[in-house]
Amino acid sequence: MVEHVEKHSPLGGFAARLAAATRASGGAVRLAELPFLTQVNVRLDAKGPAADAVRLALGIPLPVAPNTMVRGGGLAALWLGPDEWLVVGPPGTASGLEARLRGAVGGTHAAVTDVSAQRTALLVAGPRSRDLLAHGTSLDLHPRSFGPGRCAQTLLARAQVVLAARDERRPGFWLLVRSSFAGYLAEWLLDAAVEYAEPPS
Amino acid sequence: MTAQPFRLPAGGRIRRDEPLSFRFDGIEYQGYRGDTLASALLAAGVRRTARSVKLGRPRGVFTAGSAEPNAIVQIEAPFPEPMLTATTVELYDGLVASGLPGQGRLADEPDPARYDAVHAHCDVLVVGGGPAGLAAAAAAARTGARVILADEQPEPGGSLLDTGELPDWVARTTAELAAAAETRVLSRTTVFGHYDDNHLLAVERRTNHLGAQAPSHLSRERIWRIRARRVVLATGAHERPIAFADNDRPGIMLAAAARAYLHRYAVVAGRRAVVFTTGDSAYDAALDLAAAGVDVAAVADARPRPGAAAERAARAGIEVLAGHAVIGTTGDRQLTGVTVRPLHDGEPTGPAAPIAADLLLVSGGWNPALHLFGQAGGQLRYDPGLGAFLPDGCRQAVRVAGAARGVGELPGCLADGAEAGRRAAQDEGFTAARPLPPPEASAAPEPGAPSVPLWVVPGQDNLDRAFVDLQRDVTVADLARASGAGLRSVEHLKRYTTAGTAHDQGKTSGVLTSGVAARLLGVDPAELGTTTFRPPYTPVAFAALAGRNRGVLHDPVRVTALHDRHLAHGARFENVGQWKRPWYYPRDGEDMAAAVARECRAAREGVAMMDAGTLGKIDVQGPDAGVFLDRLYTNMMSTLRVGMIRYGVMCRADGMVFDDGTVARLAEDRFLLTTTTGNAAAVLDWLEEWSQTEWPELRVHCTSVTDQWATVALVGPRSREVLAAIAPQLAVGAPDFPFMAWRDATVAGIPARVCRISFSGELAYEINVASWYATALWEALHTAGRPLGITPYGTETMHVLRAEKGYPIVGQDTDGTVTPQDLGMGWVVSKKKRDFVGKRSHSRADTSRPDRKQLVALLPPPDVLLPEGTQLIATDRLARPPVPMEGHVTSSYRSAALGRTFALALVRSGRRRIGERLYAPVGGELVPVTVADPVLYDPEGTRRDG
Amino acid sequence: MLLIPCPWCGPRDEAEFGYGGQAHVPYPQDPAALSDREWARYLFFRDNPKGPHAERWCHSAGCRRWFNAVRNTATNEVLAVYRVGEPRPVTG
Secondary structure, eight states: OOTTSOOOOTTGGGHHHHHHHHHHTTTSSEEEEETTOEEEEEEOOTTSHHHHHHHHHHSSOOOOSTTBEEEETTEEEEEEETTEEEEEEOTTOHHHHHHHHHHHHTTSSOEEEEOTTTEEEEEEESTTHHHHHHTTOOSOOSTTTSOTTBEEEEEETTEEEEEEEOSSSSOEEEEEEEHHHHHHHHHHHHHHHGGGSOOOO | OOOOTTBOSSOSSOEEEEEEEEEETTEEEEEEETOBHHHHHHHHTOOEEEEOTTTOOEEEOOOSSTTOSSOEEEEEESSOEEEEETTTOBOOTTEEEEEOSSOOOOOSSOOOSEEEEEEEEEEEEEEOOSHHHHHHHHHHHTTTOOEEEEOSSSSTTTHHHHHTOOHHHHHHHHHHHHHOTTEEEEOSEEEEEEEGGGEEEEEEEOSGGGGGGSOTTSEEEEEEEEEEEEEEEOOOEEEOOOBOBTTTSTTEEEHHHHHHHHHHHOBOSOSEEEEEESSSHHHHHHHHHHHTTOEEEEEEESSSSOOHHHHHHHHTTOOEEETEEEEEEEOSSSOOEEEEEEEETTEEOSOOEEEEOSEEEEEOOEEEOOHHHHHTTOOEEEETTTTEEEEOOOSSSEEEOGGGGTOOSHHHHHHHHHHHHHHHHHHTTOOOSSOOOOOOOSSOOOOOOOOOOOSBOSSOSOGGGBEEETTTTEEHHHHHHHHHTTOOSHHHHHHHHOTTOSTTTTTTTHHHHHHHHHHHHTSOHHHHOOOOOOSOSSOOOHHHHHTTOSGGGSSOOBOOTTHHHHHHTTOEEEEETTEEEEEEOOOTTOOHHHHHHHHHHHHHHSOEEEEOTTSEEEEEESTTHHHHHHHHBSSOOTTOOTTBEEEEEEEOTTSOEEEEEEEEEEETTEEEEEEOGGGHHHHHHHHHHIIIIIOTTSOOEEEEOTTTEEEEEEESTTHHHHHHHHOTTSOOSTTTSOTTBEEEEEETTEEEEEEOOOSSSSSEEEEEEEGGGHHHHHHHHHHHHGGGTOEEOOHHHHHHHHHHTTOOOTTTTOOSSOOTTTTTOGGGSOSSSSOOTTTGGGGSTTTTOTTSEEEEEEEOOTTOOOOTTOEEBSSSSOOSSSOOOOEEEEEEEEETTTTEEEEEEEEETGGGGTTOEEEEEETTEEEEEEEEOSOOSOTTOHHHHO | OOEEEETTTEEEEGGGOEEEEESSOOOOSOGGGSOHHHHHHHHHOOOOOSSEEEEEEEOTTTTOOEEEEEEETTTOOEEEEEETTSOOOOOO
């Protein structure tokens, strides 16, 4: 019944400009929104039975090491706090994922909250992506300290973000940002990306 | 005219194949790529660059770097920039500049250049690219540690480029650093601040030196925010002047500066030179200049027995006047002569002798550049032998190497730097397989003779022309006046005389001030110490500090998912914190008052809609959620039934209103809270603080869902018809869907939560959908409501509607000193609960006294709009100050429904004074106002509950 | 810009943190039982030492955890961090 209703992502209006910045950089940086990802916030006792139940239900554990991410089965579980995670999945799977998580935790004390529309995601990739983000985050993104599988909540420019290093060979990051801050952050990224534009020949 | 009479035919590091044209003080000159403005002016024979700030005395280039106190210039083109030092401005084609008497002009046009910042992290940061710094960076880089070398010059080398020593080693080491994988060399980069936890700020001048040719896509300047595990400060030393009469004429400069102009730029700063020194290093300058063809008339050495360096000079045919001092100079626009006189036991004896000269080189010793070290919290100690302050320990992980810690000889600096770099890396767990080899020794070091500090040349009358701080025109006489006035602290002397307060921050004058003051006070310089070193080391443009944070990026602009709709409706926006909220939606020809009146009428008489998406929303889950909320809200939340909503107020422990909003019970163990727009983050932090620190035993979790939900308020007597039209399955009648209930429903095909909440006093619904459906919902409401004239309204109308009902806004009608009782909301404060945060404070004597300010309405003459913030007095004429204040206006509007203006105000004992007349001073007149009950519209609430 | 070691996330820039004032000032068990004087002491009186000071911080822009830190107010050195509920460690 919802299918015929048009959805608007926070950065839908930025798609052309993000693509243009990617082209202008000659691939040095790649910027794109990854809209409508499913995101469910999970709060529970990491040492309690609910954590095990969630691992069985999702097929991946909720990581207990701070600032790490576990991926598998099309899902990613990001550590947000000692009792808080963000489970990210493909678009359109929120109700199913929320139900699986609620079923798993059962009667134990846990909070499961659909926050899919709370944040949108950006892909920031390319060989200069680390340099681009270094304009705005005090986090050390060097592979020695922020390699694949690492994630963090931090500040980028003046917005709070969740940053995750893609566990792929190519350098790149996912950036989750509150919907109301997304336009600001996109403007900021586009401005920062000007530096990496190939000079007109 | 393109003559460069003082340029040597060969040598220097300039690019003679790239001649550049520039203008200074209206005259066209030529220089070369690689010149500074100062070196090009000296090459052209320009001696006077500016007049001094206070006395208007002619001044010329005094140094060859960032310590420059004299040669202050204004860049006119390509973009106006004030207060730069000619000694650090790299020459470019088309540069237009003029000399400044200590004050410049800011551009009156926006700066078109880009500025940015980069955060960098490293194991070892080396500040300074001279011999010690290069060696330190190379030694650290060889270990594989992450190394940053920051140097203010266009290329590494530091003093080695000034002296022309070890060119091959500099080139080799620079190349090695460039090739090291984890090493970054930042040239043209001044580290200007050393803060806690080894956080250092540096400014990189990336394209300034390209003038109009600078690529526009690159930032012109960049702030580096460097977090270093270890820092090696190889910041070198500044040569120190000596105070004697008329020591400020154009043609007088520091000895090492003249040597730098020779080796870097192939410029001789004069034809006939006198050198005045208290140590060995000036002899190298004298010899180099002599070798370049300058007639070195004499070296006046204040030391009675100068030593090997002097013998070397004498062998080269230079007259050395041992035990002599310069006691005066002549020359109007520039130096023409120097007067020397013998000293005996520190006192002048014998006749004064004039020497003709157009260049006087001064060397009063060396001050280690410990500005950053001092900023980092480092301690200094005075070394009487060197007459200088040296580093003496720092709580941060900082090493000082080379001349910055008083090492005098080049081989010593190289070894010291290499050791500092190696050990800094080692402390972070990095060791080198191949340690850095020392550079081949150029010559066996000659035995040096100790320098003898000389602050003021003794026996002089003209101390009011013996300058200590050239940029501030502070003289020995000024310091004498200050010490005579009883000032004993160097910090007080600084503030009294302004010595060291100019934009050079006393690099040449600071230690000299301490030395001169110590002499005047008859104390040891160790006792006086130095003034406090504070960032920035050199001036930094505000544009660079602002970086990207200007224009639209100045502060985050938060928008709701409906922002495009508001633009399409022609909204005017208002900033509410970081949010852009629609303020009102003017139609053609409407001013704000007309638009707001129309929007109010629609809400009161028909149907209207507003974006309420900025309210904070917090999802609270857990078996103890009800108990938790009972402790934080003044009223009872645990008794709320699922499906219902309650208004609530939170207080701080001091009993003052902190926030308000609604609480909807979604399930037995789940609540959805709303907060005010501005307090969303603060309320979440507040909940977490109590949950985590005071009541960890309560099983409750809080999650922000502010951006998850878009909220549209559908308001007005006909709102029910609109909702019914697009939510056919929802029972919208009052019996099924009463006031303060919520229902999950499908609205316009979208899963929605509909809440019957009213902030206007009218029949109203707040419809919440996932924010990506906001546009669809808005369009559906607009379409469905069109036959009824549905009207979008903004924050101004919202304010009028709520104020007509006496609903306060936290942060507008409250200011952190207002209790719920002061707002007339005693009804929201539970008497049954044993405790809640703030309860105990409500019975304090101060919060329960009867003359507290209370929220009331004010009725001014119907057409007078009181400015918000207006004070209120009790009399119809102004009493003598201090005038007793009765309160102040917190909100003020024109009301279409009331047909008049009105205001809300906090008034002393306000509720007891309803009906009383007060007076509001507005624009020189006292406007009479009548105190009224704050609920002016529909006091029975029948419209809202219908 | 301090570098504050969050007990969970490790060292982060001060800008990510919120300051919560003096630590170990528990909310009174029964405020109603306190005299005005005792309540005022809880509300308004805090230590202001030159030297080590135990205080609350919240990693607001990170993991949102409140924790305690002992900071030397004269030098800004963070001498220790510890989780809520843990006793104040002995620092030099």
